[in-house]
Amino acid sequence: MSIEQFSVRGRLADTGEGITGDELQLAARNHGIPLEALRYDVTPAGLHYVLVHYDIPAGSAATWRLAVDGCVEQPMSFGLTELRAMTRRTVRVTLECAGNGRASLQPRPISQPWLNEAVGTAEWTGVLLADLLENAGIRSDAVDVVFTGADHGIERGVEQDYQRGLSLGEAIGSGAIVAWEMNGDPLPPQHGYPLRLVVPGWYGMASVKWLRSIELIDHEFDGFQNAVAYRIRQEADELGTAITRIEPRALLIPPGFPDFMSRHRFVAAGIVPLEGKAWSGWAPIDRVEVSTDAGVTWSPAKLDAAGNDELAWRSFSHDWDAAPGEHVLTVRAIDASGREQPVEAPWNRGGFANNSAQRITVLVT
Ligand SMILES: Nc1nc2c(c(=O)[nH]1)N[C@H]1C(S)=C(S)[C@@H](COP(=O)(O)O)O[C@H]1N2
Ligand SMILES: [Mo]
Numbered sequence: 001m002s003i004e005q006f007s008v009r010g011r012l013a014d015t016g017e018g019i020t021g022d023e024l025q026l027a028a029r030n031h032g033i034p035l036e037a038l039r040y041d042v043t044p045a046g047l048h049y050v051l052v053h054y055d056i057p058a059g060s061a062a063t064w065r066l067a068v069d070g071c072v073e074q075p076m077s078f079g080l081t082e083l084r085a086m087t088r089r090t091v092r093v094t095l096e097c098a099g100n101g102r103a104s105l106q107p108r109p110i111s112q113p114w115l116n117e118a119v120g121t122a123e124w125t126g127v128l129l130a131d132l133l134e135n136a137g138i139r140s141d142a143v144d145v146v147f148t149g150a151d152h153g154i155e156r157g158v159e160q161d162y163q164r165g166l167s168l169g170e171a172i173g174s175g176a177i178v179a180w181e182m183n184g185d186p187l188p189p190q191h192g193y194p195l196r197l198v199v200p201g202w203y204g205m206a207s208v209k210w211l212r213s214i215e216l217i218d219h220e221f222d223g224f225q226n227a228v229a230y231r232i233r234q235e236a237d238e239l240g241t242a243i244t245r246i247e248p249r250a251l252l253i254p255p256g257f258p259d260f261m262s263r264h265r266f267v268a269a270g271i272v273p274l275e276g277k278a279w280s281g282w283a284p285i286d287r288v289e290v291s292t293d294a295g296v297t298w299s300p301a302k303l304d305a306a307g308n309d310e311l312a313w314r315s316f317s318h319d320w321d322a323a324p325g326e327h328v329l330t331v332r333a334i335d336a337s338g339r340e341q342p343v344e345a346p347w348n349r350g351g352f353a354n355n356s357a358q359r360i361t362v363l364v365t
Pocket of ligand 2: 096097
């Protein structure tokens with residue numbers, strides 16, 4: 001066997017092909033948020049979605065080193081003790097996997113088969129990336145910043161460390177932080193212990209976990225996760241466009257109670273309070289609309305007060321006067337930049353950034 005022979009291209013499921021063993025294996029490792037946990041403004045760490053491309057690497061806060069080098073005046077290396085002595089801040093950030101929604105696409109791109117649960121909001125504590133870079137001194141020839149994790153694997157025949165680049169402008173302008181705490185506790189192993197990057201507003205792939213190196217380079221980063229993997233394409237061979245910030249999306253907490261297998265919902269007739277969360281990585285949420293007739297008519301939801309971190313998700317609610325019968329609930333978000341969540345998002349080959357509206361079938365009795 002050779003490395004190159006492993007799934008050199010992404011595959012699409014054949015017509016009618018069910019979830020494959022490979023997809024099941026990924027789905028059993030990488031879990032989403034149970035939708036009822038959308039009730040928490042800050043997701044308890046164990047309920048936050050998880051996505052890990054390779055294996056969770058071993059590491060210890062006592063010995064971990066973060067290198068900051070490349071196009072800097074003074075290459076540096078930080079341990080956790082040194083980082084903790086710097087000015088810290090805590091930011092509330094909604095992370096969403098760029099593959100969220102993939103499994104509902106037709107044809108289905110074969111990869112982690114998310115429905116719509118690859119999201120969570122946590123409070124991350126650490127130092128501003130901008131402060132770290134300033135410490136090392138940014139040279140005028142710096143163009144991109146490359147973040148490398150301690151995990152290692154093979155993707156489409158390419159052996160690699162998990163690595164992502166950001167332009168210097170985005171690295172500083174996004175308010176990215178290098179974090180060692182999630183919700184006030186040390187990072188759990190699956191979320192990057194002992195150190196990770198968190199890039200507010202960006203799809204999750206930018207927030208490199210198990211962060212061991214930050215390198216400034218004098219050209220555009222062309223590593224696998226930027227140049228090959230996370231791109232919107234129709235055809236396998238086209239260059240495509242880079243995936244960046246999170247498209248607007250709203251999700252309802254499914255009301256009533258579920259059927260174990262199908263997860264169809266049951267509620268009693270009368271006023272049913274509907275609640276959920278809405279977010280966008282481009283701008284604060286401007287409005288949320290709810291439909292209880294599968295998208296024929298829409299009503300504005302009530303938005304709760306916005307918090308300090310304006311790209312973190314926002315709660316909304318709507319009272320539904322439920323009449324007996326079967327109903328399909330759906331919901332959509334519109335942000336302050338004018339981006340509107342579509343009921344049906346366009347298809348792309350990797351199944352990325354698919355923010356098609358959620359549909360929940362409810363039997364009112
Ligand atoms: N080092 C490393 N960082 C990583 C990943 C990874 O596999 N390795 N996965 C990325 C992806 S695709 C996502 S969606 C987020 C998930 O972060 P979470 O598991 O903390 O929710 O981490 C990102 N950072
Ligand atoms: Mo992801």
